[in-house]
Amino acid sequence: MNLKENVQIRPLSDSALVIHVGDGISEAIHNKVKNILNLLESNPFEGFIEVVPAYNNVTVYYNPIEVYFSNIGKEGEMPYEKVKETILSLMNQSHIVETTKERVVKIPVVYGGEMGPDLEFVASYHGLTPNEVIKIHSSVEYLVYMIGFAPGFPFMGGMDKQIATPRKETPRLSIAPGSVGIAGNQTGIYPLETPGGWQIIGRTPSRLFLPEQSPPTLLQPGDRIQFVPISLEEYKSDWEMKTWA
Amino acid sequence: MGIKVLQPGMLATIQDLGRYGLQKFGVIVGGAMDSISLRIANLLVGNSEGEGALEVTLYGTTLLFETDELIAITGGNLQPTIDGKETPMWRPLLIQKGSVLKFNTAISGCRAYVSFSGGIQVPKVMSSKSTYIRAGIGGFQGRKLLKNDVFELDRRSELGEELFKQLKREPTYLPWSADYTSFVTLKKTQTIRFIRGSEYEHFDEDSLKKFLSTPYTITTHSDRMGYRLDGEAIQLKEPFELLSEGVTFGTIQVPSNGQPIILMADRQTTGGYPKIAQVISADLPSLAQMQANGRVYFKEVTLEEAQLALIQQERKRNELAMGLRFKRGYSIFR
Numbered sequence: 001m002n003l004k005e006n007v008q009i010r011p012l013s014d015s016a017l018v019i020h021v022g023d024g025i026s027e028a029i030h031n032k033v034k035n036i037l038n039l040l041e042s043n044p045f046e047g048f049i050e051v052v053p054a055y056n057n058v059t060v061y062y063n064p065i066e067v068y069f070s071n072i073g074k075e076g077e078m079p080y081e082k083v084k085e086t087i088l089s090l091m092n093q094s095h096i097v098e099t100t101k102e103r104v105v106k107i108p109v110v111y112g113g114e115m116g117p118d119l120e121f122v123a124s125y126h127g128l129t130p131n132e133v134i135k136i137h138s139s140v141e142y143l144v145y146m147i148g149f150a151p152g153f154p155f156m157g158g159m160d161k162q163i164a165t166p167r168k169e170t171p172r173l174s175i176a177p178g179s180v181g182i183a184g185n186q187t188g189i190y191p192l193e194t195p196g197g198w199q200i201i202g203r204t205p206s207r208l209f210l211p212e213q214s215p216p217t218l219l220q221p222g223d224r225i226q227f228v229p230i231s232l233e234e235y236k237s238d239w240e241m242k243t244w245a
Numbered sequence: 246m247g248i249k250v251l252q253p254g255m256l257a258t259i260q261d262l263g264r265y266g267l268q269k270f271g272v273i274v275g276g277a278m279d280s281i282s283l284r285i286a287n288l289l290v291g292n293s294e295g296e297g298a299l300e301v302t303l304y305g306t307t308l309l310f311e312t313d314e315l316i317a318i319t320g321g322n323l324q325p326t327i328d329g330k331e332t333p334m335w336r337p338l339l340i341q342k343g344s345v346l347k348f349n350t351a352i353s354g355c356r357a358y359v360s361f362s363g364g365i366q367v368p369k370v371m372s373s374k375s376t377y378i379r380a381g382i383g384g385f386q387g388r389k390l391l392k393n394d395v396f397e398l399d400r401r402s403e404l405g406e407e408l409f410k411q412l413k414r415e416p417t418y419l420p421w422s423a424d425y426t427s428f429v430t431l432k433k434t435q436t437i438r439f440i441r442g443s444e445y446e447h448f449d450e451d452s453l454k455k456f457l458s459t460p461y462t463i464t465t466h467s468d469r470m471g472y473r474l475d476g477e478a479i480q481l482k483e484p485f486e487l488l489s490e491g492v493t494f495g496t497i498q499v500p501s502n503g504q505p506i507i508l509m510a511d512r513q514t515t516g517g518y519p520k521i522a523q524v525i526s527a528d529l530p531s532l533a534q535m536q537a538n539g540r541v542y543f544k545e546v547t548l549e550e551a552q553l554a555l556i557q558q559e560r561k562r563n564e565l566a567m568g569l570r571f572k573r574g575y576s577i578f579r
Contacts, residue, residue: 011440012443012491013440013496013526013551014440014523014525014526014548014551015555016491016493018443050265050267050268051269052269052514054488055489055490056488061493064555078553080549080552148271149271149513150271151270151272151380153271192380215267215270216267217270217272
């Protein structure tokens with residue numbers, strides 16, 4: 001299928017536009033998002049700055065001044081029109097492909113105790129034992145749809161509804177980096193110390209934000225994550241370990 | 246030998262034009278709140294316009310110069326003094342070794358920019374000198390300036406060196422200053438232009454009327470990340486689920502309490518609240534200069550008008566840069 005099909009483009013600002021590819025969350029839509037990402041990053045137009053993928057759209061940032069004085073699009077047109085035409089014509093020449101195989105990143109997690117103070121609550125909320133919650137949480141692969149909120153914070157899909165739990169009524173003022181939490185039917189990992197209302201069920205020694213590396217995050221959109229339960233002793237000895245991938 | 250911080254003041258950080266290309270990893274853009282004032286400050290001392298400079302917020306920041314230096318001060322008027330004497334802004338200034346630059350208190354605007362000829366010597370982190378406080382990276386050791394910090398400067402450019410020498414020979418040289426009024430407005434009540442946000446149509450008509458006709462006050466819960474506004478509440482026609490997606494500088498979100506939040510320089514890369522409006526880029530510097538208790542009126546323009554306003558602003562900036570290069574009294578200089 002042609003990449004341009006069923007795509008809508010709208011402005012976000014005078015320096016960014018959004019390519020909307022579908023509604024809701026699905027792996028098919030995610031694949032299309034990744035196709036567009038790859039297409040634009042490997043064919044940057046004059047004035048292109050960067051792309052940010054989300055669940056079902058891609059935001060494209062551009063420099064309107066540079067675009068205005070460039071040769072892309074039709075002469076005399078406004079930057080938005082020039083960029084829109086350029087992107088549509090690029091997509092028109094491109095077909096949806098299965099993007100390259102996904103990486104599976106293993107994330108070691110020590111569940112419960114002081115590292116996961118809300119594990120007991122999540123378990124009792126569902127009438128499960130803490131071990132059952134751990135088993136459910138660590139038995140599936142999660143797809144990273146997008147990164148946002150904080151550097152390296154993965155928005156993941158695929159959590160079992162059996163352990164979906166509402167946010168805490170009073171958010172914590174500080175959540176330790178590496179904390180693994182549940183909010184509604186989402187699960188996530190906090191890369192930095194931040195306030196937050198997620199139910200914290202465990203913590204990983206893996207560092208998610210790696211400012212000295214390129215790319216600067218452990219996880220990228222399109223990765224699959226597997227949580228691996230470890231003991232507190234292993235956590236302490238593996239503190240320096242960046243990843244088990 | 247360098248610049249020593251005697252008093253950090255309320256908040257002083259090193260900023261440039263921001264960190265681009267990494268938003269898909271959740272790394273924020275950051276950078277100067279009032280980017281045009283930072284760019285002009287750099288141009289005035291012969292730097293490239295995106296060089297790192299000091300963003301000084303509201304009051305108190307006090308610096309000791311351990312060597313003779315060429316600087317410029319732009320942005321909000323925080324009543325800067327050198328050795329206790331009022332000093333002009335928006336022009337190259339020669340500071341003598343041993344002199345003390347102090348920002349007293351803001352009488353107009355909110356943030357001043359101090360550029361240092363040659364630029365501030367701090368490492369670029371992910372290709373930017375901007376301070377990202379929450380992640381503890383960039384700028385001066387990833388944090389705001391503190392008392393007794395000392396930072397060094399890099400070598401002046403050819404143009405910077407020429408200006409520096411000329412000012413040493415003839416302190417009254419260049420009696421002009423850049424006319425900032427075509428770039429930034431420093432008023433307590435301002436009309437800020439916007440284009441419709443992605444979810445504009447989802448808000449009820451009555452709310453949209455209020456948004457367009459009544460003022461919104463910038464609350465004290467406002468910072469480099471966002472301005473929280475207080476005014477007539479804005480409601481959706483009916484609640485709807487919005488997934489997190491890209492947001493940018495100037496995006497106006499409305500959470501369920503109906504009070505808008507304008508995302509500023511240190512915004513997160515993605516957001517999930519409905520977006521009623523988007524402040525046009527040409528008006529962001531003026532908005533960034535507004536303090537808590539300032540009042541904003543919103544005025545809708547088309548996307549074309551927004552882009553033309555930015556192109557116009559850029560033309561003015563080019564004239565200013567040219568004028569400086571030829572050191573003549575172009576119309577942009579008073």
